[in-house]
Amino acid sequence: MNLPQPQEKGEVSLEEAIKKRQSVREFSPRALSLKQVSQLLWAAQGITERENSRRSCPSAGALYPLEIYVVVKNLSGTEPGIYYYDAFKHSLEMVRKGNFSTRLADACLGQFFISEAPVVIVICAESERTTWKYGERGARYVHIEAGHCGQNICLQVQSLGLATVPVGAFWDREVQKAIEIPEEYEPLYIFPVGYPK
Secondary structure (H helix, E strand, O other), X not given: OEOOOOXXXXXXXXXXXXXXXXXXXXXXXXXXXXXXXXXXXHHHHOEEEOXXXXXXXXOHHHOOOEEEEEEEOOEXXXXXXXXXXXXXXXEEEEEEEXXXXXXXXXXXXXXXXXXXXXXXXXXXEOOHHHHHHHOOHHHHHHHXXXXXXXXXXXXXXXXXXXXXXXXXOOOHHHHHHHHOOOOOOEEEEEEEEEOEX
């Protein structure tokens, strides 16, 4: 499913987004729009320059080990399910239909506010894309990159008038099973997103 083209200029300044950024754990059941999710995914890992395939986040050696999955519960015009974000096509590809929100919340040490969010963004990494070049230090670079990606999500969420909280407490293997990602993809960071309650 192709996503709407992201905007490259917003109404909220970077400084305002930084000042207002906060963690929120209570979400309204109100659906998000494809336009909002498009903007969030572009901020997370979108292509910002086609010629050199540059993305919204810096990446050591431009190796881009991150992969983004979206667990959809309530997204306008979209079936609930697990989706993969294809940055090059700026599109969502369905992995599996169904509501996986509670299953994901269980894998996140029972943090059930995750199951209330209409959309959950999961940042994963295939670390070998970076470690083959940088060895052990490459693992650090992958985690740094996930931090860049996560901050972009937080600031874009704020600029859209939405809410999120970064989640790092989860059982890795259980998250892999819950959202059916390949074994070589390590979940690093989870962002439930919605309107604040």
